[in-house]
Amino acid sequence: MATTTHPFRFDDGLSQRISETLQLLAATLAPQRRVVHAGETIYQAGEKFSHLYILNSGICKLLSQSADGREQVVGLKFRGDWLGFAAISQGHYVCDAVAMDTGEVWAMRYDSVMKACAAHPALMAVIHEAMSGEIMRDRDSMMSVCTLPADARVADFLRYWADSLAERGLRTDQITLRMTRAEIGNYLGITLETVSRALSKLERAALIHFTEKGRRDIAIPDVGGLEDFIQRCLGAPVSV
Amino acid sequence: MATTTHPFRFDDGLSQRISETLQLLAATLAPQRRVVHAGETIYQAGEKFSHLYILNSGICKLLSQSADGREQVVGLKFRGDWLGFAAISQGHYVCDAVAMDTGEVWAMRYDSVMKACAAHPALMAVIHEAMSGEIMRDRDSMMSVCTLPADARVADFLRYWADSLAERGLRTDQITLRMTRAEIGNYLGITLETVSRALSKLERAALIHFTEKGRRDIAIPDVGGLEDFIQRCLGAPVSV
DNA sequence: CGTCGCATTGAAGCCATTCAAGGTAGGTGG
């Protein structure tokens, strides 16, 4: 199906759709642009809800905290993804949005968005699709966490990251994970040691390679290989 | 905080808001009503997306299936909840929606909804809130699955179910779980045996009681007790 | 050069799964 020799796995036009969306927003809402650097906060849980955001570049994580203090990475956002949807129903932001590298976010007042939606059906469609996509993605996460063993979750995480980049036309032959092992583990519901072991195992299987000195930069020769690995994780305990 | 002697734990007006929403929909969209019985399908994965649905009564589950055949309960829906949001971004439904008891669903063509939204800002606000709420709820699930041990997940599941009923003004002194142990386990990422053991443990701790002959009907004397139980599950391995 | 944060790896222990054996309730048909 996919042309595996091509450096980019998909090109279904998502990248172009994102550009069109950004143009539409620029034209109808005059968003306020802000450059963010790694570690900077875009909004914080508890703040009064006022703006929706869209990422024009960079990568960003969503951190949620339960009433009793448990912390959880509940989402990762890439170019074209919206931030702040969950706040609409609450009236205040319900998680922290933190930039993971340098990027640019566009801020739009929610009431302006609503008004613009009424006037521009295309804008409303775009927003509904974005919210719908977020719901889809959350379910994929649930599926991964609930049905996959630890090694496969890590493989699926890498696949997700690589696919997210590829869909946006970014290079995937060498990707930089902008999360610590502890954060990855938190996101996947496993410990940092298990993440580390899983990555080592994937490297031994030649499904990934660590580039550079540090072990944050990863090369994935063939994303399909990760999917095969996930299948093997599932198949082994059942059939054999 | 909560008046624990009262049979309904919350009355924040959600029930009334739902009624108002249903009235608004009835007035602006003339939805098509359909009575469903336990086991009947509202829509199926793969069908072309055309309608959004809202539950007027009854309870319903969402079943997702991955490309490689893994099945997963990805959501539970109660009165006032919408169905089909995830399909917007895909053009077709991505999971099966199955009624768990007798209820009534209202169907509305999505293109009609979009048109009505442009004309009625209140309707648009309602839909955005509903999608936002679904995103919130999905994150709560992630949090539960990723940070709680098995026993606590089951307790949290019961708490969620009871709260969902209470918010809607339904009685919670005696609730009927309309899922098998296997389905509950699937939803929580644990096995059916573990669910069974957890329920037995909660009964021994007098946090729940089985009523009737079968073990599907459960009485929860005090939902707050379940929250304390969850805290103890978390606290024990850490502090003591 | 020493410190600090992060990552890796080993060993031990535990929680959840797996495997297995009943038990219960409801439906069907003799």
Next chain:
DNA sequence: CCACCTACCTTGAATGGCTTCAATGCGACG
């Protein structure tokens, strides 16, 4: 009405995967 079947649930025992605990390594930074 009872025997039987099926689906679901419960409980025990053993296994195993993941966590926990601990030690070491590595790179960045002052």
